Amino acid sequence: MNDKNISAQSVACADMPATTLPEEKRGLLGAFLLFMLPVLLDCVLQSLSGTISNIYIGHLLGAKDLAAASTFYPLLLVLVSCGVGLGTGASVLVGQKWGAGAFDQARTAVAAAISLSIVFGGAIAIFGQWGVIPMLWLFSVPTEIAGPAEAYCRIFLAGTPALVLLITVAITLRGAGDNIRPLAMMGVQILISIVATPVLIVSPLGVSGAAVTGIVGWIVSLVFVGCWLRVSQHPLAPCRAMMRELLPAPVVLRSVVRLGFPAMIEIATQGLAEVILVGRINSFGPDMTAAYGLFTQTLTYIEFPGMAVGITVSVLCSHAIGARQPGRARAVLRVGFIVGLMVTGLLASIVSFEPAWVSGLFTSDPQVMIIANHAFRAVMWSAVLLSLGGILGAAMRANGDTIPPMAIMLGCILMIELPAGYLFAKTYGAWGVWLGYTASFSSIFLASALYWLLIWRHRPLTPIG
Incomplete structure (x- = not known):
């Protein structure tokens, strides 16, 4: 997105009336889709990056190596949470300050998030090496894939600082209304993955070559976007002022941590x-x-489109709240909910009705395909509900209300997903494991919808600080 256009949009947003007329709603839908589509493409490419690696691994190495790489996915979620959490906290501040035209304050929030990302990522990279073996034991990783899984995890953990920083930078740029540079960053990663992954995984590195490819892609993407920001003289470009702000003021640090x-x-x-x-x-x-x-x-592929809608809701709501336009912020949520339902519903239907075609993209092993097809039919429809709950949570976070979405997620996971997954697996065996996801996804949506209906929609929408 052109930097002058960003500034112009922010100024225009500040001059809009608080109420939203029918004509403005139609304009809002266009603006919503215009921002969302690059974010959606970014999310799809993000998933495609992992998919490309898994396709290469599954077809060039085999099911055992694919299983070895798959064991790292839960830990990857934990690592990504650091970047997403820090980025989310900064993004809310950046979005509200950007909507108000306070670009220097937005840069200060970004610098605070970057410094925290470096610290968290570095700590995980160092101390995570000692936790690989206990982690594999906790995962009950089969003996025949333990060696490749250990090597893959160690290399991936070494690149954690770049991963956390990459996620933080992408989220905070979107908070400033820039949905093009994060997309370009992902394009760079995809290109590197396509070219380097098949070469490295057939080398002595084996399945660990996919982890090396990922790390190289993250680093190159960060260098690329930093140079682009500098050349375009973006308000959030790396500069001496931002370097000084890497030691953030306590008030800024507290705000980022409280929100993130x-x-x-x-x-x-x-x-x-x-x-x-x-x-x-x-x-x-x-x-x-x-x-x-x-x-x-x-x-x-079901969740990421919903995430793209949620990101768009969060950014546009925070801009409207920063510009003191609560009516527009609520209209953004309504548009986002409808768009999210349509997009995720369509994709979930495709996967549910054609599961064999989807699983055949990854493997030709008939037993693996049978298990995967059952999982698709059991879970994918409830992923639509999960995405809708996430959209409601995104609007809440844009207003600085971060505790209720967290409490809903924790409660549903601890009280529903884990007990249900265990009981169904014990009762029905392998087929029952997937029902825990369905129960959890449905309950997250129901709890979020009830909180929005009874409490949040009656709250005032005011800028932070």
Whole structure:
């Protein structure tokens, strides 16, 4: 997005009336889709990056190596939570300050998030190496894939600082209304993955070559976007002022942590829940583990469009709240909810009605395909409800209300997903594991909708600080 256009949009937003007329709603839908589509493409490409690696691994190496790579997915969610949490906290501040035209304050929030990302990512990279073996034991990783899984995890953990920083930068740029540079960053990663992954995984590195490719892609993308911001003289470009602000003022640091920590805990809890469930899944053998890898990859194609809508809702709502336009912020949520229902509903229908075609993209192993097809039919429709609950939570966070979405997620995971997954697996065996997801996704939506209906929609929408 052109920087002058960003500034012009912010000024125009500040001059809009608080109420939203029917004509403005039609204009809002166009603006919503215009911002959402690059974000959606970014999310799809993000998932495609992992899909490309899994396709290469599954067809060039085999089901056991695919299972080895799949064991890292729950821990990846925990790592990503650090970047998403920090980025979310900063993004809310950046969005509101950007909507108000306070670009220097937006840069200060970004610098605080970057410094925290470096610290968290570095700590995980260092201390995570000691936790690989206990993690594999906790996951109940089958003996025949333990060696490749360990090597893959160690290399991936070493690149955590770049991953966390990459996620933080992308989210905060979107908070400033820039949906093009994050998309370009993902394009760079995809290009590197397509070219380098098949070369490295057939080398002595084996399945670990996919992890090396990922790290190279993250680093190159960060360098690329930093240079682009500098050349275009973007207000959030790396500069001496931002370098000084990497030691953030306590008030800024507290704001970023207060807004970002609940999101970090929320996503980390999802990852820890996956750790527990994947241990149960791995106990049913390598075929079940490989099917889990197909399931998680496919699920992202349902979740990411909903995430794109949620990101758009969060950014546009925070801009409207920063510009003191609560009516427009509520209209953004209404548009986002309808768009999210249509997009995720369509994709879930495709996967549910044609599961064999989807699983056949990843593997030709008939037993793995049978297990994956059952998972698709059991879970994918409820992923629509999960996405809608996430859209409601995105609007809440844009107003600085981060605790309720976190509490809803934690409650549903601890009281529904984990107990249900365990009981269904114990009662029905491997087929019952997937029902825990369905119960959890449905309850998250119901709890979010009730909170919005009874409490949040009656609250005032005011800028932070």
